[in-house]
Amino acid sequence: xxxxxxxxxxxxxxxxxxxxxxxxxxxxxxxxxxxxxxxxxxxxxxxxxxxxxxxxxxxxxxxxxxxxxxxxxxxxxxxxxxxxxxxxxxxxxxxxxxxxxxxxxxxxxxxxxxxxxxxxxxxxxxxxxxxx
Amino acid sequence: xxxxxxxxxxxxxxxxxxxxxxxxxxxxxxxxxxxxxxxxxxxxxxxxxxxxxxxxxxxxxxxxxxxxxxxxxxxxxxxxxxxxxxxxxxxxxxxxxxxxxxxxxxxxxxxxxxxxxxxxxxxxxxxxxxxx
Amino acid sequence: xxxxxxxxxxxxxxxxxxxxxxxxxxxxxxxxxxxxxxxxxxxxxxxxxxxxxxxxxxxxxxxxxxxxxxxxxxxxxxxxxxxxxxxxxxxxxxxxxxxxxxxxxxxxxxxxxxxxxxxxxxxxxxxxxxxx
Amino acid sequence: xxxxxxxxxxxxxxxxxxxxxxxxxxxxxxxxxxxxxxxxxxxxxxxxxxxxxxxxxxxxxxxxxxxxxxxxxxxxxxxxxxxxxxxxxxxxxxxxxxxxxxxxxxxxxxxxxxxxxxxxxxxxxxxxxxxx
Amino acid sequence: xxxxxxxxxxxxxxxxxxxxxxxxxxxxxxxxxxxxxxxxxxxxxxxxxxxxxxxxxxxxxxxxxxxxxxxxxxxxxxxxxxxxxxxxxxxxxxxxxxxxxxxxxxxxxxxxxxxxxxxxxxxxxxxxxxxx
Amino acid sequence: xxxxxxxxxxxxxxxxxxxxxxxxxxxxxxxxxxxxxxxxxxxxxxxxxxxxxxxxxxxxxxxxxxxxxxxxxxxxxxxxxxxxxxxxxxxxxxxxxxxxxxxxxxxxxxxxxxxxxxxxxxxxxxxxxxxx
Numbered sequence: 001x002x003x004x005x006x007x008x009x010x011x012x013x014x015x016x017x018x019x020x021x022x023x024x025x026x027x028x029x030x031x032x033x034x035x036x037x038x039x040x041x042x043x044x045x046x047x048x049x050x051x052x053x054x055x056x057x058x059x060x061x062x063x064x065x066x067x068x069x070x071x072x073x074x075x076x077x078x079x080x081x082x083x084x085x086x087x088x089x090x091x092x093x094x095x096x097x098x099x100x101x102x103x104x105x106x107x108x109x110x111x112x113x114x115x116x117x118x119x120x121x122x123x124x125x126x127x128x129x130x131x132x
Numbered sequence: 133x134x135x136x137x138x139x140x141x142x143x144x145x146x147x148x149x150x151x152x153x154x155x156x157x158x159x160x161x162x163x164x165x166x167x168x169x170x171x172x173x174x175x176x177x178x179x180x181x182x183x184x185x186x187x188x189x190x191x192x193x194x195x196x197x198x199x200x201x202x203x204x205x206x207x208x209x210x211x212x213x214x215x216x217x218x219x220x221x222x223x224x225x226x227x228x229x230x231x232x233x234x235x236x237x238x239x240x241x242x243x244x245x246x247x248x249x250x251x252x253x254x255x256x257x258x259x260x261x262x263x264x
Numbered sequence: 265x266x267x268x269x270x271x272x273x274x275x276x277x278x279x280x281x282x283x284x285x286x287x288x289x290x291x292x293x294x295x296x297x298x299x300x301x302x303x304x305x306x307x308x309x310x311x312x313x314x315x316x317x318x319x320x321x322x323x324x325x326x327x328x329x330x331x332x333x334x335x336x337x338x339x340x341x342x343x344x345x346x347x348x349x350x351x352x353x354x355x356x357x358x359x360x361x362x363x364x365x366x367x368x369x370x371x372x373x374x375x376x377x378x379x380x381x382x383x384x385x386x387x388x389x390x391x392x393x394x395x396x
Numbered sequence: 397x398x399x400x401x402x403x404x405x406x407x408x409x410x411x412x413x414x415x416x417x418x419x420x421x422x423x424x425x426x427x428x429x430x431x432x433x434x435x436x437x438x439x440x441x442x443x444x445x446x447x448x449x450x451x452x453x454x455x456x457x458x459x460x461x462x463x464x465x466x467x468x469x470x471x472x473x474x475x476x477x478x479x480x481x482x483x484x485x486x487x488x489x490x491x492x493x494x495x496x497x498x499x500x501x502x503x504x505x506x507x508x509x510x511x512x513x514x515x516x517x518x519x520x521x522x523x524x525x526x527x528x
Numbered sequence: 529x530x531x532x533x534x535x536x537x538x539x540x541x542x543x544x545x546x547x548x549x550x551x552x553x554x555x556x557x558x559x560x561x562x563x564x565x566x567x568x569x570x571x572x573x574x575x576x577x578x579x580x581x582x583x584x585x586x587x588x589x590x591x592x593x594x595x596x597x598x599x600x601x602x603x604x605x606x607x608x609x610x611x612x613x614x615x616x617x618x619x620x621x622x623x624x625x626x627x628x629x630x631x632x633x634x635x636x637x638x639x640x641x642x643x644x645x646x647x648x649x650x651x652x653x654x655x656x657x658x659x660x
Numbered sequence: 661x662x663x664x665x666x667x668x669x670x671x672x673x674x675x676x677x678x679x680x681x682x683x684x685x686x687x688x689x690x691x692x693x694x695x696x697x698x699x700x701x702x703x704x705x706x707x708x709x710x711x712x713x714x715x716x717x718x719x720x721x722x723x724x725x726x727x728x729x730x731x732x733x734x735x736x737x738x739x740x741x742x743x744x745x746x747x748x749x750x751x752x753x754x755x756x757x758x759x760x761x762x763x764x765x766x767x768x769x770x771x772x773x774x775x776x777x778x779x780x781x782x783x784x785x786x787x788x789x790x791x792x
Binding site: 007009011012013014023024026027028029030031033067068069070120121122123 | 276292297385387
């Protein structure tokens with residue numbers, strides 16, 4: 001199994017609802033360093049997992065919708081706690097849509113899996129892995 | 133599949149028995165930077181994999197028993213080579229016990245897997261992965 | 265010249281005023297990974313630059329006042345843009361006060377300089393260096 | 397499942413053929429920081445996944461054949477695009493041969509899997525995972 | 529003294545002349561992860577060391593001239609060994625020219641120093657520091 | 661001012677004397693990841709700060725004397741607390757001796773400064789800087 005991973009980041013404000021979150025119930029923020037990992041069992045005819053330029057561009061678009069925002073007011077996250085693991089899934093699902101729509105090129109249709117990891121600090125990160 | 137990972141560390145002395153270890157048969161030591169990764173297929177109702185505060189606290193307790201010690205004299209490691217991979221399993225198993233005992237909260241009972249990685253230097257690390 | 269550096273972090277929301285900030289004028293947030301570096305020309309009689317336990321504790325206190333907050337409403341930052349470089353100085357100055365007040369022990373009075381670096385992402389960081 | 401991972405690197409020139417590569421069709425180069433990860437379900441009698449000294453030595457030999465070279469002229473890569481993911485497989489397969497040939501010791505015959513990851517920059521890496 | 533640092537990278541081929549370089553006399557390549565650090569004693573009226581967007585853009589332009597190239601054929605480096613330390617100075621000097629020409633905005637005229645560090649691997653880096 | 665930095669590591673046991681060290685008074689250990697940074701105002705005729713091969717070799721020799729040892733019994737550290745900052749100076753001084761003795765080549769006589777940083781964990785490091 002092959003993978004190619006690209007890294008980018010976004011910076012957002014948010015707050016959480018629920019006693020489990022303690023002081024993080026207050027409005028605060030985070031830098032999320034995002035690793036998007038694309039998987040497939042065989043390389044395409046160019047010898048790549050995915051066109052890394054297209055993969056980076058699509059990841060950048062997905063993160064642009066989250067960057068420099070207060071996620072508490074984001075229409076797609078209404079009623080949700082935008083935890084690191086929740087955001088990892090949201091980003092993975094949006095990348096999957098773009099792959100299906102051809103946004104990473106025809107070759108990307110050979111991708112079979114996707115993993116997104118969000119680093120929220122030097123001591124904590126979370127991720128979500130799904131099939132394509 | 134989701135995961136949340138937290139990082140901590142401990143500093144210990146030890147020595148190894150067996151020719152395969154060469155100069156590491158002498159008493160020496162290591163800083164082990166420990167990543168504990170908790171996995172489950174669905175988030176709980178708060179939108180988390182595990183209460184990250186409880187997870188960090190339990191990891192801290194497990195490492196406190198190893199920190200600032202000579203592992204050669206640790207009663208639980210009698211007769212064992214406390215290699216990085218061996219210690220990864222020891223830490224994972226202790227975390228698993230605490231999860232079962234409720235130490236990471238009721239929500240943590242939904243966890244299905246656990247991975248512990250110990251970084252012993254910038255060029256070597258080892259880990260152990262198990263089901264819960 | 266010797267130095268000892270300890271790392272911690274905080275997560276905060278904020279916004280900036282001024283066209284130069286572009287989209288960062290909107291409310292957003294960041295994780296700031298903070299490195300506090302203490303300097304002196306000679307070690308004390310214990311062979312240390314500073315009691316690393318006290319240094320970490322004081323840094324933790326300084327960051328606790330910034331963590332899980334919206335810095336736009338912090339009384340000490342009224343009217344200021346809480347840029348990464350601005351926050352580096354604010355943290356350095358607060359650490360310097362604690363050193364002067366004896367909060368890092370008597371030995372810490374031999375410290376001659378202090379540097380604080382805030383990493384706001386994997387591709388940007390800022391810092392402030394001052395004498396003591 | 398246990399793993400032990402060792403890190404090394406090599407520096408090589410190469411170029412790519414195919415419009416998908418854009419400016420990377422020109423002769424350029426890269427530092428590849430290589431993580432080789434060895435897996436097995438149980439530790440051997442010494443308490444290790446593999447003799448880390450032998451594993452590092454064999455990885456060093458495999459990379460020595462690629463280091464300080466223009467990969468475009470390497471006889472084994474004739475007609476191939478030596479992408480990061482392609483090179484990950486090439487290195488993994490060469491390590492697998494050495495394991496089979498006994499180059500990592502008799503204990504290494506208990507290894508069941510191998511993963512090789514090549515970091516080409518701070519924002520991109522690729523890997524290949526295979527059974528043994 | 530304040531600093532702001534931004535990171536980017538380029539990938540290039542080159543070779544060295546001189547016995548001291550051993551096997552690096554052959555055509556090979558490297559990924560250079562570049563940290564450009566801008567310094568000044570006081571912040572400008574916006575509370576920044578430099579407009580980080582302009583600084584990143586100018587660094588990107590400077591590196592674009594080096595990226596995906598064989599530096600042996602670069603007209604500005606004729607007869608020079610493009611060592612990591614040599615390239616650090618070349619990049620620093622080009623950034624200094626852009627600052628002088630106003631390319632980082634009027635505020636950047638308050639910058640007093642510049643440091644450029646090039647990481648060529650996880651175990652080696654080099655840099656150059658100059659006044660402005 | 662130019663610098664070239666190389667990284668290596670060693671793993672040692674030790675203990676500290678003095679109440680300030682709390683639990684670290686017990687025998688424990690650490691991995692020290694060591695960065696040795698060599699400085700000079702102008703490059704030599706080959707375009708380098710120092711022969712990086714010789715610098716790495718000399719650093720390796722200095723660390724070999726500390727690796728896989730209990731530093732409490734090292735004859736040169738008798739009566740000293742081998743703190744991270746103390747060890748940074750010890751390593752820097754040994755490197756300086758080797759430079760003076762010609763161990764990094766004739767060109768290395770142009771070096772004017774040396775900095776050694778020891779990383780003892782992901783959250784703490786210390787260093788020593790001296791003239792040559």
